[in-house]
Amino acid sequence: MQSGTITRHLIIAGRVQGVGYRYYLSYKARQFHVTGWVRNRADGSVEAVIQGSPDNVEAVIVRANRGPPKAAVSSVTVTETAGEFADFATLPTL
Secondary structure, eight states, rough: OOOTTTEEEEEEEEESSSSSSSHHHHHHHHHHTEEEEEEETSSSSSEEEEEHHHHHHHHHHHHHHHHTTOOEEEEEEEEEOOOOSSSSEEEOOO
């Protein structure tokens, strides 16, 4: 991991499946040069791990709280985590 890089685990709740949320978060991650992954969860939430500079990770978290137009985000739980990611991927539902 590069110096100055942080990694965060996100659980996004609300109306976040079937509304383009994963596509939106992937787009925002790439826009802000953040690596990691995103996936739907069986409980209806979306899970993501994002890694990058503190400013860029925070920018993606701000957008995760908004979501795409058809989403209704009720909460985003953010915790510290670890990992090493070369790009940003969409993973299968857990």
